[in-house]
Amino acid sequence: MILVTGATGRIGAKAVRALHSKRLPVRALVRDAARAPQDGSWSGIEIAVGDFDQPDTLDAAMAGVDTLLLITPSVPAQEIAAIDSAVRRAVKHVVKITNHKATDDSPVDRRRDHARIEAHLKASGLTYTLLAPNLLMQNLFFVAPMIKQTHGFVMSAGDGQFGMIDSRDVSAAAAAVAADPAGHEGRTYLLTGPELVTYADVAAELTRALDEEIEYRRLTPDQHREAMVRAGLPEPVAASNAQVFGLIAEGDAAWLSNGVATLTGHNPRSLRTFVTDHITAFK
Numbered sequence: 001m002i003l004v005t006g007a008t009g010r011i012g013a014k015a016v017r018a019l020h021s022k023r024l025p026v027r028a029l030v031r032d033a034a035r036a037p038q039d040g041s042w043s044g045i046e047i048a049v050g051d052f053d054q055p056d057t058l059d060a061a062m063a064g065v066d067t068l069l070l071i072t073p074s075v076p077a078q079e080i081a082a083i084d085s086a087v088r089r090a091v092k093h094v095v096k097i098t099n100h101k102a103t104d105d106s107p108v109d110r111r112r113d114h115a116r117i118e119a120h121l122k123a124s125g126l127t128y129t130l131l132a133p134n135l136l137m138q139n140l141f142f143v144a145p146m147i148k149q150t151h152g153f154v155m156s157a158g159d160g161q162f163g164m165i166d167s168r169d170v171s172a173a174a175a176a177v178a179a180d181p182a183g184h185e186g187r188t189y190l191l192t193g194p195e196l197v198t199y200a201d202v203a204a205e206l207t208r209a210l211d212e213e214i215e216y217r218r219l220t221p222d223q224h225r226e227a228m229v230r231a232g233l234p235e236p237v238a239a240s241n242a243q244v245f246g247l248i249a250e251g252d253a254a255w256l257s258n259g260v261a262t263l264t265g266h267n268p269r270s271l272r273t274f275v276t277d278h279i280t281a282f283k
Contacts (some may be wrong), residue, residue: 001064002178003048003091005029005082006071008036010138013096014080014171015069015178020045027181029061052078062089067274069178070096074110079117083124093127093181095174098134100190108247109240129177129184133170133191134253137274140202144281147206152215155199156242158249163192163256164202166269173263175179185240190257193268205275206282219247 002019006012019026020042027046028038036047048061052072062068071077079096085123086094102114121128143153145209149167177184203216219227221242228238247253260268275282 001025001027002067003027003029003061003065003068004069004071004178009071010136010167011171011174012069012071013037014168015071015175016045017041018172018175019146022175024179027061027065036197036199052081052107055081058082058085059088061279062086065089065091067091067095067178067181068094069174070094071174072146074099074113074117076113076116076120083117083126085120086126087124091126092183093129094121095129095131095177095181096121097130097170097174098130098188100134100255102132108243109236110244127185129181129183130188131170131174131177131188131191131259132188133167133194134255135165135248136167136170137164137193137269137271138167140274141278141281147282151212152203152217153199154219154224154227156219156221156245156249157199158218159198159200160194160248160251160254161198162248162253163195164197164271165191165193165260166274169193169260169264169268172266174262176263189259189263190255191259191268192256194256194270196254196256197271201271205271208272209279210273210282211229221249 002024004012004016007016007030016026016028027048029048029050031051033047033049036042050057050061068086068091070079070082073083099111099114102118104115106112146153173191199216203214204216225238225242229235
């Protein structure tokens with residue numbers, strides 16, 4: 001049995017379906033059963049209702065589980081609770097979505113959080129595999145309303161390059177490891193798209209697909225933080241996001257890997273493919 005947390009999120013939902021399509025026993029952990037898809041796409045998939053803040057519900061969800069696919073918003077207390085439950089229930093392997101620069105001394109809060117979780121996982125005695133994706137293409141959906149309204153978007157990443165990856169490929173990689181963890185013990189896989197791109201490239205692809213000029217408007221990290229706060233993001237989240245985009249401008253995300261092809265046997269989707277597949281979101 002494979003348990004997937006964050007099962008209704010972008011990565012988790014498609015990982016659940018991919019595992020089910022392989023005819024593997026999969027259990028989806030959700031906080032609210034009403035959030036599970038009601039369109040029949042989860043027919044035959046076991047649903048467990050659980051709360052990271054209630055260890056007994058986690059223990060119930062872990063019953064009979066061999067492999068845990070651990071996906072959360074990287075809240076240390078939540079992931080540590082899940083890891084501890086996995087230990088109690090004698091789970092054999094944990095596949096964790098993490099950050100490529102998860103270190104104790106990172107200037108970015110979320111990376112320090114991932115480092116804390118990783119340390120706990122490594123000390124738990126469980127076998128594990130870490131998957132570290134670059135920027136997700138699906139994050140572009142957050143600027144879709146701005147693109148519709150203003151024919152452009154703001155960002156503070158300058159001309160920094162990044163190996164942007166479609167979350168569908170992250171899901172496929174995660175499902176591949178969870179389906180057969182043998183040989184992946186103790187490994188970390190970096191996951192990227194096929195090419196380094198910039199936000200100017202994103203604007204160019206949107207311009208091509210929409211057949212109208214889409215402008216990439218450059219901001220400083222401080223200006224971007226203020227804009228995100230005005231848009232309703234909590235100050236700590238906005239500050240962290242601006243910090244990350246500032247690092248991207250300095251080359252922090254300018255890396256590529258063959259992790260997706262290694263794990264899935266197929267090449268990752270390009271930015272053009274993503275834009276083509278989801279163009280209606282930006283119209």
